[in-house]
Amino acid sequence: MTSGLRERKKTATRLALHEAALRLVAERGLDRVSVDDIAARADVSPRTFFNYFASKDDAVVGLDPAGPAEQAAAFTARPTGESPVEAMRAIARETATRMAEDPQLWPLRLQVVETNPALVAKLAAAFSESDRVLATAIAERTGTRVDADALPMLLAGVAGAAMRTSLHRWFASDFTASLPGLVDEAWDAVAAGLPG
Amino acid sequence: MTSGLRERKKTATRLALHEAALRLVAERGLDRVSVDDIAARADVSPRTFFNYFASKDDAVVGLDPAGPAEQAAAFTARPTGESPVEAMRAIARETATRMAEDPQLWPLRLQVVETNPALVAKLAAAFSESDRVLATAIAERTGTRVDADALPMLLAGVAGAAMRTSLHRWFASDFTASLPGLVDEAWDAVAAGLPG
DNA sequence: CGCATGTTTGCAGTTCCTGCACGTTTGGCC
DNA sequence: GGCCAAACGTGCAGGAACTGCAAACATGCG
Incomplete structure (x- = not known):
């Protein structure tokens, strides 16, 4: 490789x-x-x-620059039978599983980020860039346009929100909770239209 | 005043x-x-x-630093009969209406931001800060905790995604579309669980 | 080996941003 | 109006971030 x-x-x-x-x-x-x-x-x-x-700041956050493109590729490669929401949820779960594999790196990253407001901003910017790339992939898969239709950016943005929420709860649980489990909970709530 | x-x-x-x-x-x-x-x-x-x-960068984006707190206050002030989603949707619509009132400032802002990647990042960071404040308000209103429950951050994050999506589509329409209308569309999709 | 290509490094220079000290303006009070 | 305290504007000195350039150095390949 x-x-x-x-x-x-x-x-x-x-x-x-x-x-x-x-x-x-x-x-x-x-x-x-x-x-x-x-x-x-x-x-x-x-x-x-x-x-x-x-x-x-970028060095501290240290995200893989190829990450967004890989996620987009993973999304595109999902079975055609899946709806866009199902596909996004699936890759979110995969990503979460991979993050939780290393018991050191992501916890330390999140700890450091949450402690330094400037880094929270940087991470938010990174998520936003990821959203942008994913929105393009969603538009291609669904035959819609990012500029005209709501779905691509909305779905990508909601996926980002679900991941951020899950990461925050993972951090708040001192990394004792199951990150994929938290991601599932978040997507269940989204699929149900966010019941109060 | x-x-x-x-x-x-x-x-x-x-x-x-x-x-x-x-x-x-x-x-x-x-x-x-x-x-x-x-x-x-x-x-x-x-x-x-x-x-x-x-x-x-902050000067170029030039957001009102009191904005997030005002939104949170507006959320808290919504009638108690409303569900959290209804309340968030209502203040999103109000915010959109206010933004669309000035036919100069927001269009120019969005134009400039979309043209400069560094500013897109800054705006994303500002939205993230706004999300943080709103999540706290949601937690207080619903009697949940930001650290433990998914709803506060998730709802705040989805609201942010809806607004970003709407702003992008407004920009892409050359500001001919109705921003509150776009916001409504986005929230309709969210309430329906993001059908494809 | 020897060339082409990619990588590291030093250096000079610009810009961002901050702390501090001092002068000026404003608001409240008599 | 006059006075004081607090807030605000400004200049200066300096640290740190970041960039372009050109010279050394390392690697891949024939």
Whole structure:
């Protein structure tokens, strides 16, 4: 899969920068960590940092830049019998399962993000970008247009809301709850039209 | 309402800075406008700029910082007979009506935001903050807890998705569509459980 | 080996943003 | 009107984020 040495080194460096950023911010707080600090702990030059992340915040949040596109592809690949809502729900559940697999990374990420308001904003922006990509995929699958019909953006946005809600409850439960279970609950409520 | 001279001057300065930022960015694009440019056009010192906005981006987007709290208050003030969904829908419609009243400001804002990716991110962050405040209000009204129950964040998030979708479609229609009408469509779809 | 291509790094420079200190304006009070 | 306290505007100094450029360096491939 990751064949060449070059690519392996790149992903290793990216991960090293992300983990360095995450741990430093967990220890000291966002504004007591500089890009130079992060670069130093990851053993690269400060200039190199910006070859991997566009900003300090991005390095801390450290999301896979290919994530949204992969989700969109997964959505497109769902069986044609499924309704758009069923398909979105299915990939949300898959994503949740994958997130919950690593008992360290996502909990630490969420802990650090919830503690630093600027990062909450960054994560929201990342979700919004993901929504945008997913909306395009939904439009293609359903033969609608993002600009004209409500469904694509609405469904993508609701999916994002369901995931954010579930992540928050997962965090609030100290990661003892089942993330896929929380995702299911959220989608049940959505499918029922959000009963009060 | 706005009694003192002091307060009137403050809101005037804030508005001047926002309009300066908006028009300059509309003309040249975000990265060809500096804070100094904005301050100069608004006739204040660069240092004063930061007494009104925390960042250049915030000045361009220029949302009322009291907006989320006002929405939450409006939600709390809805008749007790209404379900949470009905109440949220009602204030969404009110908000949409108010936005559509000014035929200049919101269209220009949306135009500028959609043209500059960094601003899309900022707007998403602002919506997320609004969601957070609304979720708290929903929890209080329904006797649930934001940390434990899905409804507060989920409903707030869905409301945000409905508004973002409607704003996008309004923009895509060149502002010829009725924004409250689009909001109604979005909420109809949500209430029906997002049929495909 | 040796070339083409991609990656790292240092450096100079711009812009954003903040803390601090000081002068000016405003509102309340007599 | 005159006075005081609080709020506001401004200049300055400085740290940190980020970018473009060009020179070294590493890797893949023939």
